[in-house]
Amino acid sequence: MFFVSDVMNTAPTAFQSPLQEKAYESLDKLLIPFERVETDEAISMEDCVEINRKLEMEMVKTLFLCNSKKSAFYLFITNGEKSFKSKDFSSALGISRVSFAPVELMESILGVKIGAATVFSLLMDTDKQVQVVVDQDVVTKEWYGCSDGTTTGYLKLKTKDIIDNFLPHAGYIPRIIKS
Structure with missing residues (x-):
């Protein structure tokens, strides 16, 4: 059975990565409330079913893509x-x-491994190489579910807080598309 902890609303007491620490520091600085769970390692969207149930929301899918020259x-x-x-x-x-960006670029640009891509990964993109593209259907939802930069920590936040507060704080203006 897939383990999902009870829901918490405080940051972890110890961080698994620099990205995870930066994510919670940003949430604290921006006064963005959240709920979170700790889980067994979740890599696929199928693994997120129990997480969605526990947090009463739907996890977004975050894909890291690039052009054939690996320059965009x-x-x-x-x-x-x-x-x-x-x-x-x-x-x-x-x-x-x-196409999907190679694992080594995901790790070097976003600071995450497969399964942990998250909007918070943008905090690791110090050269601002990444363009943020958000599906219109995500923007219209009340809740935003995502990884905290690990494959064992997941957050529930207000979508409005991500779009209107976090992304500008991180230095990004998302491009909204209908897909």
Whole structure:
């Protein structure tokens, strides 16, 4: 059985990574309330079913994408149940086709491993190489569920707090698309 802790509303007492620590520092600084759970390692959207149930929301899907030259990077945030179609994404942005960025670029630019990509990863993008693209369907939801930068910590926040407070704090203006 997949382990999901009781719901908490305080930061962990010890951090697993610099990104996780920066995420909670930002939430504290911006006075953004949250609920969180600790879990067994969750890598796929299927692993998130119990997390969604416990936090009473739906986890977003956060994809790290790049062009074929690996010179343009995108953090695409969409609904967990939506399948990703490179052609539709590229068409919505008016760019050439994209694919999933290699693991080593994900680790070096975002500071996370597979399964832990999150909007908070932007805190690690010190060179501002990544463009943030958000599915319109995510923006319309009240709750935003995501990783805290690990594959064992998950947050429930107000979507409005992510779009209106966190992203500007991190130095990003999201591009909203219909996908």
